[in-house]
Amino acid sequence: MKQGLQLKFSQNLSLTPQLQQAIRLLQLSTLELNQEIDVLMQTNPLLERGDDHEDEYGNPVDLAADNSASSASAQASDQETSVNAGTDNFDSDFSHQDFQPGTSESRTSETSTSETTQFEESADFEPTAPDFSDTFSAEFDEEFDVFSNGSRWDENNAPADDDSDFKPQETLQISLRDHLMSQLKLMPLSERDQTLTLLLVDSINEDGYLEQSLEKVAEEMPPELEIDAMELQTALRHIQHLDPAGVGARNLSECLLLQLEVMPENTPHLALARLIAEKHLPALGARDFVKLRKELGCDEQTLKQAQQVITSLNPRPGADFSNIGSEHYIQHEVVVKKVKGIWIASLNESVIPKLRINQLYAGILKRNRDSSSQYLQSQMQEAKWMIKNIQQRFSTILRVSQAIVDRQRNFLEYGEVAMKPLVLREIADELGLHESTISRVTTNKYMLTPRGIFELKYFFGSSVATDTGGTCSATAIRALIKKLVEQENPKKPYSDNQITDLLAKQGIVVARRTIAKYRESLNIAPASLRKSL
Numbered sequence: 001m002k003q004g005l006q007l008k009f010s011q012n013l014s015l016t017p018q019l020q021q022a023i024r025l026l027q028l029s030t031l032e033l034n035q036e037i038d039v040l041m042q043t044n045p046l047l048e049r050g051d052d053h054e055d056e057y058g059n060p061v062d063l064a065a066d067n068s069a070s071s072a073s074a075q076a077s078d079q080e081t082s083v084n085a086g087t088d089n090f091d092s093d094f095s096h097q098d099f100q101p102g103t104s105e106s107r108t109s110e111t112s113t114s115e116t117t118q119f120e121e122s123a124d125f126e127p128t129a130p131d132f133s134d135t136f137s138a139e140f141d142e143e144f145d146v147f148s149n150g151s152r153w154d155e156n157n158a159p160a161d162d163d164s165d166f167k168p169q170e171t172l173q174i175s176l177r178d179h180l181m182s183q184l185k186l187m188p189l190s191e192r193d194q195t196l197t198l199l200l201v202d203s204i205n206e207d208g209y210l211e212q213s214l215e216k217v218a219e220e221m222p223p224e225l226e227i228d229a230m231e232l233q234t235a236l237r238h239i240q241h242l243d244p245a246g247v248g249a250r251n252l253s254e255c256l257l258l259q260l261e262v263m264p265e266n267t268p269h270l271a272l273a274r275l276i277a278e279k280h281l282p283a284l285g286a287r288d289f290v291k292l293r294k295e296l297g298c299d300e301q302t303l304k305q306a307q308q309v310i311t312s313l314n315p316r317p318g319a320d321f322s323n324i325g326s327e328h329y330i331q332h333e334v335v336v337k338k339v340k341g342i343w344i345a346s347l348n349e350s351v352i353p354k355l356r357i358n359q360l361y362a363g364i365l366k367r368n369r370d371s372s373s374q375y376l377q378s379q380m381q382e383a384k385w386m387i388k389n390i391q392q393r394f395s396t397i398l399r400v401s402q403a404i405v406d407r408q409r410n411f412l413e414y415g416e417v418a419m420k421p422l423v424l425r426e427i428a429d430e431l432g433l434h435e436s437t438i439s440r441v442t443t444n445k446y447m448l449t450p451r452g453i454f455e456l457k458y459f460f461g462s463s464v465a466t467d468t469g470g471t472c473s474a475t476a477i478r479a480l481i482k483k484l485v486e487q488e489n490p491k492k493p494y495s496d497n498q499i500t501d502l503l504a505k506q507g508i509v510v511a512r513r514t515i516a517k518y519r520e521s522l523n524i525a526p527a528s529l530r531k532s533l
């Protein structure tokens with residue numbers, strides 16, 4: 001054994017800080033990107049927000065040229081090179097960690113379709129937010145006249161014709177507990193009854209049901225209070241008379257009966273609905289209408305009307321209060337519209353951050369290039385990297401979106417039934433990118449189309465073979481199942497086997513268990529639960 005020197009050559013992938021930042025920005029959503037920019041601006045004095053009429057150095061720019069589609073496409077091709085070079089050889093572990101084809105659906109599409117059905121297929125179309133200022137001003141004028149007897153404010157207050165300063169305020173949302181507490185404070189209860197009702201309110205869950213039995217609540221109370229179940233029963237009745245109707249119930253039957261109690265007595269078939277809610281809910285839930293008619297001694301039409309009364313009730317009276325703060329707001333990065341018969345994807349300019357270099361510090365750095373300005377030089381470089389990487393991020397999103405639109409134009413024309421099978425590899429090969437890059441681009445990025453707002457991942461899905469040798473997208477199969485269920489006879493709904501046979505007649509061979517999986521993903525009940533009178 002002896003010491004020696006050996007020369008060895010090897011190839012390693014080294015991610016520069018600039019490339020690491022580009023990859024990180026690529027996978028962020030628009031909200032996360034703005035948060036990242038705000039954090040960087042707090043530490044970097046050379047980076048600041050600009051406006052639409054200036055470039056990163058504060059120079060005026062031609063907006064018409066920047067908004068042209070051809071310019072955006074050319075810029076995308078040039079700026080993608082650096083990310084492509086670093087990600088083509090990137091570890092393959094990132095290829096599928098964020099996405100599995102055929103398993104990701106964009107839930108926002110269902111809620112947004114109705115808001116975008118008024119799209120126009122013209123080159124002049126631009127998405128704009130609805131303007132409620134005129135409506136609100138008219139409502140405000142009407143309310144103002146009530147309190148001011150028709151008089152207008154004088155000069156010391158506000159201009160008579162300046163209604164735009166008054167903004168509609170958001171409604172204050174409260175929890176179910178606070179809503180019940182506010183009503184209990186107005187009730188003429190003794191101090192002891194008030195205490196007992198407050199104790200029971202704390203045991204009501206977010207759906208409005210009392211989770212614990214009265215006996216168990218009494219056992220958990222201190223013995224010196226000498227609380228029995230009868231007192232708690234009285235306190236519970238006070239709660240059950242509060243709004244919303246049905247709150248404080250201990251089971252579904254009691255919840256429905258509490259709501260039926262407050263309905264007008266002249267409601268048709270109210271007595272029969274109460275009887276069903278009290279004793280025959282299991283048979284109604286199982287859709288065993290033959291057994292119900294036999295036990296209730298009524299005809300089919302009467303049973304149907306009583307069923308309609310019950311289905312009009314709310315089985316979760318507290319649900320409206322439990323959804324506070326659950327709203328999910330998204331901002332689309334891409335807008336798709338039809339121009340002269342061609343579907344074109346363009347960036348939503350309102351979500352692109354406008355950044356520029358602070359000219360004051362840039363001037364100082366230009367005049368002083370000695371070692372004392374090393375800090376400003378590093379901050380200048382960091383600011384340039386951020387601006388360039390943001391431009392690169394949106395150009396990559398645009399390239400990927402246009403490639404998706406080109407492959408899914410039939411979906412834009414005819415809907416979900418025309419969705420084509422698509423995987424990440426196809427887009428990656430077409431654009432010369434890595435699959436991990438496509439996965440990052442399509443995560444939490446949204447596209448506004450005439451059919452709604454969809455996450456870019458929504459357009460990817462697995463394929464199912466057909467009898468003709470072709471393939472059919474899983475999304476298209478789900479759409480076909482939904483269409484078949486909507487058109488079925490309510491008295492004889494299709495079973496999973498029947499749906500399988502109907503799709504087979506259309507040349508789509510799908511196993512029954514696959515149909516059941518797709519049906520459950522669409523929140524469609526089994527045939528036995530879809531049957532109606």
